[in-house]
Amino acid sequence: MARPRQPLLSRERIATAALGLVDAEGLQAFSTRRLAGALGVSGPSLYNHFQAKGEILDAVADAVIAEVDLSMFGPDPAPPWRTALHDWARSYRAALTAHPHVVPLLAQGPRRRPAALRMADAVFGAMVRAGWPPAQATRVGALLRYFVTGSALGSFAGGFVADPGAYDPAAYPHLGRAHLLPAHQQQVDEGAFAMGLGALLDGLELQFQRLS
Amino acid sequence: MARPRQPLLSRERIATAALGLVDAEGLQAFSTRRLAGALGVSGPSLYNHFQAKGEILDAVADAVIAEVDLSMFGPDPAPPWRTALHDWARSYRAALTAHPHVVPLLAQGPRRRPAALRMADAVFGAMVRAGWPPAQATRVGALLRYFVTGSALGSFAGGFVADPGAYDPAAYPHLGRAHLLPAHQQQVDEGAFAMGLGALLDGLELQFQRLS
DNA sequence: ACCTGAACACCGTTCAAGT
DNA sequence: ACCTGAACACCGTTCAAGT
Numbered sequence: 001m002a003r004p005r006q007p008l009l010s011r012e013r014i015a016t017a018a019l020g021l022v023d024a025e026g027l028q029a030f031s032t033r034r035l036a037g038a039l040g041v042s043g044p045s046l047y048n049h050f051q052a053k054g055e056i057l058d059a060v061a062d063a064v065i066a067e068v069d070l071s072m073f074g075p076d077p078a079p080p081w082r083t084a085l086h087d088w089a090r091s092y093r094a095a096l097t098a099h100p101h102v103v104p105l106l107a108q109g110p111r112r113r114p115a116a117l118r119m120a121d122a123v124f125g126a127m128v129r130a131g132w133p134p135a136q137a138t139r140v141g142a143l144l145r146y147f148v149t150g151s152a153l154g155s156f157a158g159g160f161v162a163d164p165g166a167y168d169p170a171a172y173p174h175l176g177r178a179h180l181l182p183a184h185q186q187q188v189d190e191g192a193f194a195m196g197l198g199a200l201l202d203g204l205e206l207q208f209q210r211l212s
Numbered sequence: 213m214a215r216p217r218q219p220l221l222s223r224e225r226i227a228t229a230a231l232g233l234v235d236a237e238g239l240q241a242f243s244t245r246r247l248a249g250a251l252g253v254s255g256p257s258l259y260n261h262f263q264a265k266g267e268i269l270d271a272v273a274d275a276v277i278a279e280v281d282l283s284m285f286g287p288d289p290a291p292p293w294r295t296a297l298h299d300w301a302r303s304y305r306a307a308l309t310a311h312p313h314v315v316p317l318l319a320q321g322p323r324r325r326p327a328a329l330r331m332a333d334a335v336f337g338a339m340v341r342a343g344w345p346p347a348q349a350t351r352v353g354a355l356l357r358y359f360v361t362g363s364a365l366g367s368f369a370g371g372f373v374a375d376p377g378a379y380d381p382a383a384y385p386h387l388g389r390a391h392l393l394p395a396h397q398q399q400v401d402e403g404a405f406a407m408g409l410g411a412l413l414d415g416l417e418l419q420f421q422r423l424s
Numbered sequence: 425a426c427c428t429g430a431a432c433a434c435c436g437t438t439c440a441a442g443t
Numbered sequence: 444a445c446c447t448g449a450a451c452a453c454c455g456t457t458c459a460a461g462t
Contacts, residue, residue, distance in 0.1 A: 007426065033454070041427080048427075109368065109371010110371050120372075128386065149362040149365055156321065175332065188351070200412055204411045254447055
């Protein structure tokens with residue numbers, strides 16, 4: 001075939017297919033050769049568009065972050081900072097739980113990924129505008145990222161096994177009902193997230209009042 | 213060589229060497245063959261002690277969790293639940309930040325790993341004993357896990373690049389000083405963690421008071 | 425500029441063979 | 444029981460060759 005007059009690939013097309021593959025089969029199963037196969041192309045072709053596998057995964061991570069709603073950071077409606085943080089955290093978590101296998105990739109931070117930088121910029125800007133001192137505004141953005149990514153990194157409830165005999169009562173006296181957790185995975189994780197987010201925002205409100 | 217009369221390997225020795233390798237070079241660079249090399253043994257030898265690479269990494273993850281202090285969950289001194297959670301969260305975070313490359317492995321949850329189960333058991337048991345209803349106690353343990361693992365998954369400050377020209381002011385109007393973050397990485401991350409942990413515990417205290 | 429196949433060094437894992 | 448080397452299918456990436 002050699003070079004077609006209409007390029008077969010683009011960074012966009014590659015990133016989209018890569019996200020599909022990661023979503024479907026996880027990071028473990030993701031390989032450049034399988035990705036090329038899914039795109040109907042030979043392995044080395046990808047290297048005309050990306051320098052390395054890691055750069056493709058960077059694009060995958062940023063595509064997920066691009067799904068996060070940032071409209072609550074205004075400036076048009078500009079809701080109170082607490083409302084904005086709440087809505088952002090929920091949208092952020094929704095984007096990550098829609099693509100759970102991508103979460104470990106977020107360990108690298110925004111680096112030079114545009115969507116991640118837009119998000120960091122919007123949060124920090126809105127917090128400063130709302131009256132948080134810059135150093136505190138940085139922390140607020142960071143600690144909410146901690147909570148949201150942590151909640152999406154792995155299901156708490158799904159991290160237990162459903163086998164009733166899995167947890168020896170002598171060794172783990174309080175886990176007698178832990179094998180029931182996986183059956184209510186979504187409910188437990190949602191409940192814990194809601195409780196944590198509420199607590200976090202309540203606590204931040206106390207700190208904000210102490211500022212003035 | 214074939215079989216030596218004194219076994220060359222043990223699960224323990226393998227797991228310890230694996231943790232050392234992951235700490236030194238990251239998950240990317242970790243391979244069964246390199247691990248075998250570090251142990252002075254041929255690749256397939258590992259399969260006499262572990263079923264697969266993933267099982268070795270399970271042991272690595274559990275070794276890190278085993279470093280977390282659980283003594284604050286009593287029963288001998290039995291401090292107030294807020295103090296216990298605070299001290300636990302700090303010890304938990306310290307264990308993870310000492311082994312940052314291991315954090316993505318924690319996505320899987322406790323499953324059947326003994327140290328992870330001991331930790332879940334201790335937290336849940338102590339919260340119930342302190343007066344939290346069981347459903348809430350589960351959530352408290354989960355949401356603190358979210359916050360701690362998220363804070364250890366990746367440095368917030370270190371996720372930016374130190375290059376002053378990296379962040380176009382037109383695209384990211386509030387990131388003018390973001391390139392300074394990596395230089396204060398530890399301070400920023402510690403500050404955000406402390407602020408978040410304080411807010412979380414303040415918020416949980418409000419919820420606990422509302423219970424009675 | 426953008427694709428190909430061939431090639432290189434490296435993977436995880438299986439298996440028969442040795443003691 | 445516990446190690447070995449050989450082997451298999453599969454990796455990420457480079458590179459010369461094609462248009």
